[in-house]
Amino acid sequence: MTVGLPLFLAISAILFSIGLVGVLLRRSPLTILLSLEVMLNSVNLTLVAFSREVGGSDGQIFALIVMGIAAAEVVVGLGLVVAMTRREMVLDTDELRTLNG
Amino acid sequence: MDIVVFFIASGLAIASAVAVVAQKNPFVSALALLGNLVSLAVLLLLLSAQFVAAAQIIVYAGAIMVMFLFVIAYVGPRSEIGAGERKPWQVWLAVLASALIAIEVIVVVFGATFGDWADLDGDYGTPAAIGKALMTDYLLAFEVVSVILFMAAVAGVVFGAGGRPRRLSDDEVQAKEAESAEQRRREASRAVLDATRDSMGEGA
Amino acid sequence: MTQLVWITLALPLIGVVLLSILGMKLPAKGAGWLASLIMLAAFLCAAVATIMLASRPEGDRQVVEVAWVWLTAGDFSVGLDLWFDELTAVMLLVITGIGFLIHVYSIGYMKDDPQSRRFMAYLNLFVFSMLVLVVSANLVLLLVGWGLVGLSSYLLIGFWHNKPKAIKAAKKAFIMNAIGDVGLALGIFLLFVDLGTVTYSGIFAGASELSETQASIACLLLLVGAVAKSAQLPLHTWLPDAMEGPTPISALIHAATMVTAGVYLIARMNPLFVHAPLVLDLIVIIGVVGLLMSGLIAIVQTDIKRIIAFSTMSQIAYMFVGVGLMAYWTGIFHLFTHAFFKALLFLGAGLVIHALHGEQDIRNMGGLRKQLPKVYFCMMIGALALSGIFPFSGGFSKDAILASGLHVDSPIGWIAYIGGLLGALLTGIYTFRLMFMVFHRRPSPYAEKVIPASVAHHGEGPSSMLWPVYILAVGAAVTGFLQIPGVTHLAFSWLDPIAPDGMVEATVGQDWLTTLFGTLIGLIGIAIAYHLYARESDAPERIRLGRGRLFQHALERRLYWDDLYSWAFERPAMWASAFLSRDIDRTAFRWAPLDGLGQLTAFFGRSFTVIENGIVRMYALVLALGIGALILFLLVRGG
Numbered sequence: 001m002t003v004g005l006p007l008f009l010a011i012s013a014i015l016f017s018i019g020l021v022g023v024l025l026r027r028s029p030l031t032i033l034l035s036l037e038v039m040l041n042s043v044n045l046t047l048v049a050f051s052r053e054v055g056g057s058d059g060q061i062f063a064l065i066v067m068g069i070a071a072a073e074v075v076v077g078l079g080l081v082v083a084m085t086r087r088e089m090v091l092d093t094d095e096l097r098t099l100n101g
Numbered sequence: 102m103d104i105v106v107f108f109i110a111s112g113l114a115i116a117s118a119v120a121v122v123a124q125k126n127p128f129v130s131a132l133a134l135l136g137n138l139v140s141l142a143v144l145l146l147l148l149s150a151q152f153v154a155a156a157q158i159i160v161y162a163g164a165i166m167v168m169f170l171f172v173i174a175y176v177g178p179r180s181e182i183g184a185g186e187r188k189p190w191q192v193w194l195a196v197l198a199s200a201l202i203a204i205e206v207i208v209v210v211f212g213a214t215f216g217d218w219a220d221l222d223g224d225y226g227t228p229a230a231i232g233k234a235l236m237t238d239y240l241l242a243f244e245v246v247s248v249i250l251f252m253a254a255v256a257g258v259v260f261g262a263g264g265r266p267r268r269l270s271d272d273e274v275q276a277k278e279a280e281s282a283e284q285r286r287r288e289a290s291r292a293v294l295d296a297t298r299d300s301m302g303e304g305a
Numbered sequence: 306m307t308q309l310v311w312i313t314l315a316l317p318l319i320g321v322v323l324l325s326i327l328g329m330k331l332p333a334k335g336a337g338w339l340a341s342l343i344m345l346a347a348f349l350c351a352a353v354a355t356i357m358l359a360s361r362p363e364g365d366r367q368v369v370e371v372a373w374v375w376l377t378a379g380d381f382s383v384g385l386d387l388w389f390d391e392l393t394a395v396m397l398l399v400i401t402g403i404g405f406l407i408h409v410y411s412i413g414y415m416k417d418d419p420q421s422r423r424f425m426a427y428l429n430l431f432v433f434s435m436l437v438l439v440v441s442a443n444l445v446l447l448l449v450g451w452g453l454v455g456l457s458s459y460l461l462i463g464f465w466h467n468k469p470k471a472i473k474a475a476k477k478a479f480i481m482n483a484i485g486d487v488g489l490a491l492g493i494f495l496l497f498v499d500l501g502t503v504t505y506s507g508i509f510a511g512a513s514e515l516s517e518t519q520a521s522i523a524c525l526l527l528l529v530g531a532v533a534k535s536a537q538l539p540l541h542t543w544l545p546d547a548m549e550g551p552t553p554i555s556a557l558i559h560a561a562t563m564v565t566a567g568v569y570l571i572a573r574m575n576p577l578f579v580h581a582p583l584v585l586d587l588i589v590i591i592g593v594v595g596l597l598m599s600g601l602i603a604i605v606q607t608d609i610k611r612i613i614a615f616s617t618m619s620q621i622a623y624m625f626v627g628v629g630l631m632a633y634w635t636g637i638f639h640l641f642t643h644a645f646f647k648a649l650l651f652l653g654a655g656l657v658i659h660a661l662h663g664e665q666d667i668r669n670m671g672g673l674r675k676q677l678p679k680v681y682f683c684m685m686i687g688a689l690a691l692s693g694i695f696p697f698s699g700g701f702s703k704d705a706i707l708a709s710g711l712h713v714d715s716p717i718g719w720i721a722y723i724g725g726l727l728g729a730l731l732t733g734i735y736t737f738r739l740m741f742m743v744f745h746r747r748p749s750p751y752a753e754k755v756i757p758a759s760v761a762h763h764g765e766g767p768s769s770m771l772w773p774v775y776i777l778a779v780g781a782a783v784t785g786f787l788q789i790p791g792v793t794h795l796a797f798s799w800l801d802p803i804a805p806d807g808m809v810e811a812t813v814g815q816d817w818l819t820t821l822f823g824t825l826i827g828l829i830g831i832a833i834a835y836h837l838y839a840r841e842s843d844a845p846e847r848i849r850l851g852r853g854r855l856f857q858h859a860l861e862r863r864l865y866w867d868d869l870y871s872w873a874f875e876r877p878a879m880w881a882s883a884f885l886s887r888d889i890d891r892t893a894f895r896w897a898p899l900d901g902l903g904q905l906t907a908f909f910g911r912s913f914t915v916i917e918n919g920i921v922r923m924y925a926l927v928l929a930l931g932i933g934a935l936i937l938f939l940l941v942r943g944g
Contacts, residue, residue: 003107003147005218006210011111011144013206015118015137017199022122024195024926030127030173034134037161038118041141044153052148055219057234060153060226061242064235067160068246072253074165078172079260085176086261097919195926201933205940 008049015042027092029084033077040070107147113140131169138162149221152231307370309354310389313397314436316347320429324422333421337412340425344408344432348401355394359799366390366802369442369506376445380501388442388505392803395637396439396569399644403561404432406773410652411553413770414659424464424551431457435562439569443504444493447570451489451534454563455482461558462550474546481543485533489570492526496577499523509576509805520580527574528584535567535621538595542866544618548610552655555610560617560651561644568624568640572633572803579631579806586717588629593724596622598864600731604738605860608665609654612739616691617647619728623706626721632709632809634800638788639702641796646690646699646781652774653684656766657743660759664751667739672748676760679771681744683778688740690781692733692827695820698785700827703729705788705796708811708819722819729823733830734837741839790816 015038022035044063051059084091113136120133138161145154224230235243320343324336331339358366367390376383408428415421434457438450455478463475497503499519500511512520531537536544536559547559558564571578571588578585596619603615620643627636658665660677674681690699703725710721748756765771788796791813801808811819862868916923 003103005215006213007107007111008144008148009210010207011114013203013210014115015141016206017203018115018118018122020199020202020929021195024198024922024929025192026122027922028127030169030176031122031124031130034121034127034130034169037134037165038121038137041138041157041161044157045141045144048145048148048150048153052150053215053218055221055225057226057230060150060231061234061239063150063153064156064231065239065242065246067156068250071160071165072250074168075250075253075257076260078168079257081172081176082261085179091176091179093922094920096921191923191926194930198926198929198933202929202936205933205936208940209936 005049005053009046012042012045012049015039015045027094029077029081029091029093032093033074033081036077037070037074040066103147106143110140110143110147113137114144127173128170131166131173134169135162135166138166148226150226152226152228155228306354306357307368307387307389309350309357310387310393310397310440311372313347313350313354313401314387314433314440316343316350317429317433317436319343321426321433324426324429328422331422333416333419334412336422336425337408337415340429341405341408341412343429344401344405347432347436348398348405351394351397351401354389355398358389358391358394363798364802371442381497381503383443383445383503386442386446386504387440389440390803391799392569392572392637393439395641395800397436399641400432400435400439400562403644403648403777404428404435404557406776407553407557407561407648407652410556410655410770410773411551413767414551414553414655416767420464424461427457427460427464428553428557431461431558431563435566438566442506444496444508445503448486448489448493451530451566452486454534454566455479455486458482458547458554458558458563461554462547464551464554465549468549470546471549474543474549478543478547481540482533484540485530488526488529488533489531492523492530495519495523495526505573508574512577512580515577515580517580517582520577521584524574524578524581524584525587527570527577528588531567531570532591533567534570535564535625536618537567537622537625538591538598539866541595541599541618542863542870545606545611545614545863548608548614552610552651552658555614556648556651556655559614560647564617564621565624565640565644568621568628568636571625571628572637575628575631575633575804576806578628579804585629585631588625589717589721592622592625592629593720593728594622595619595625596728597724597731600728600735602860602863603735604731607668609657609667609670609739609743610651610665612667612735613647613650613654616650616732616735617643619732620647620691623703623725623728626725627706627709630706630709630713630718630721630809631804632706632712632811633804634797634808634810635702635705635709637800638796639699639706642690642698642702642781642784645777645784646687646697649687649774649777649781650684650691652770652777653680653687656680656770656774659766659770661752661755662759664755667742669749669751670743671746671752672744673752673756674744676756677744677765679765680774683774684744685740686778687781688736690785692736692831693729693823694827694831695824696782696785698781698783700820700823701785701788702796704816704819704823705811707823708815709809711815711819712809712811726822726826729826730830730833733827734834737831737834738838741834745839790820 019035019038019042022038023032026032026035044066047059047063047066049059051057051063081091089095117133117136117140121130121137124130124133138157142154142157145157222230320340324331324340327336358368368387370387370389372385372387374382374384408425411421411424411428415424418424431454434450434453436450438447438454441447441450459475459479459482462478463472465471493503496508499515500508502508502511515523529540533540544559544564548555550559599615599618599622603612603619606612606615620639624636624639624643627633627639657670657673657677657680660673660680661670664670686697690697693700693703707722707725710718710725712718713721787793790811797808797810859865916927
């Protein structure tokens, strides 16, 4: 076991920022959702890594719960995409700006 | 050995993550995410989290990604959106913000001192250990998540099925009715015409 | 026993909740009966609790129970405390008993009103508030009840919310009561500062340690509250206007219960008031001036309900005199009998108004004796009781008050005695002016036109309205027998323990002498009223009172109290706000340099709309930048 905890955390941070770039720059709701998954998974990695360092199962449980919530989020997000498609709306988040100030 | 696996897996993870973000076609993005998940599962295995790694593949790759692919297929080509008129400063700011966060975290992580890896019990990360924890200490969280999932499922159905296909607008309906009325009138007059022609023919 | 009191307290609250939740699902009559049955249950609980209290040995009839403490801050703690003793029992019986009768009456009175369910819910709310007020064992909870009572009174006076006058009257009552609430609250603060407690037992125990100044200031502040709630001078102006509300409200709130809360407060806090003799004298003077003034004003009023309202004010002034003379039991005894005969008069007036299709001006009545014989008979009992004629209840209780004045035998006592007897004369005049104008005389054209059809249509009134009146008439006739001088002694001996420092009680001789005077003077008043009003055949435009034009005008303007308040408070406020709006705001703040402030704000507002562009990505970007900056800050700071 020569791989240290900092390496895992660094990988996790890099994955997180890549996902963040996707969320910030892409306009298709589907791609945004996929990028969000990347972010959530990177955080899962952090949780499990810390859990491993401490030697308890708390972090793993947390990661599992994050997965469950991520699944819920995806369901709602995809439901919205389907609804938008059925109403023949443009699938572009920048066009959805009814709330603009 | 570990370190080789680690670097291969993390390289794949980063590459696939970039692909997820950069690909124009969401279908390809989704497949790249699949690769990302698998390489992350390898990293999790390196951390002795066997159950989480398995759940990662089964739940994410098996269930969530399938749903993604279905929706992408349903939406079809309209899901492809190009870069559009995106302003350069937006790109720079977004990359700056993300890079800032990543660099800061890396600086912190390598600057901090962590203890060594803990010595593990024999059943660390096994389904038995995780299941026990879920059913005892974390039962409430577990149940809450199940309720949230259920609600999300209901919401997904409502969103997906609630919106009806577009109806004809009033003008279109009127136009159609006018058209069919016109047609009926024409048919009626033609029938009359035929009948008179027949009778005239008989008379002649 | 205490459980029963808790149930009594809870029942009306349950009624409010039920009526609010069920609302329109209930038939209108069902809502009325539901509310009334709840009141009946509450009354029975209160009655049983009182009997259980009475079965205890004397001296052991004071029960304090703390349900829980709901507010603690340092030394200050307030609990949901219950205080059940003889005084509470009397108040409980009056509130729930009279309350029940008036609930039943309201079923008939409000039956054509589409919103009668709301009315019933408000009525229950009022009863609940009043019960909170009387069962509380600390001043804070009393203040809660005090405020709730003000609120429900506001709601009920303004019940007909599309009637501008009613809304105005409701606001007036609420504001006047708010002044009293402030006084009461300040008094409570002061007592807490001085004694470190707000519970009755703590205050009573510590009262003797207060200096006379401390006690006087505290009592004065409590008196402000009592005066406002009981419509005494100088905060009385809301009561006559409150008659814009439905008549059952006038009977319940503005005659039998709420306005007597001030008397209750003084009687309850008597161990404290004992240490402030000057304030007690002030109470007597307020009472005497008030009873004379309101008696005089009542003589010239033309609205049947307002006459009774002023008479209420005058009768409560008698109660003030009683408690001010340290004869607390007489005040409460008069409160008890007054609740019967005044509710009776109001409900009777309600029947008259009902029969006349809402007409309230007594000049448009007359000769109703023949068409409404039962109402006439009952109201006559009420009028005799009010005038203090010998065998009726009001006579015993009022004479007990005056006899205490005689017994005290100080200048204040004599003022009370003479003033009270003069007041009895006025009472006889205005009460029988009302009776003669309404029931005798030749009928006015309006009454002649309306009454026969109305009587033919529904008799003297629905039975749900008549029966409460009968019961009250019996009560008005007999409740005085609780305390026949030299014969029965129940009122005094029952209430005696509430005053640890003793109470004033006149001798039997003084009592009978006062009764003799009181009855004689009352009869003289009746004779004057007969002479002035009964024989007058035509409806006079103005009801004469001697020849003094100015005096007459002054009385019709209710001695200018309303005008005084208008000049003293309303107009300056209007003038000041007009000045601020016109001269300060429109000129000063429109100057160019000052307007820059507005421009600057608008500029910032416009600048920030760029960020608020509705694109979620941009919001996320700002969020990410913020997180980056935050971590950077922590890193640089070396956290």
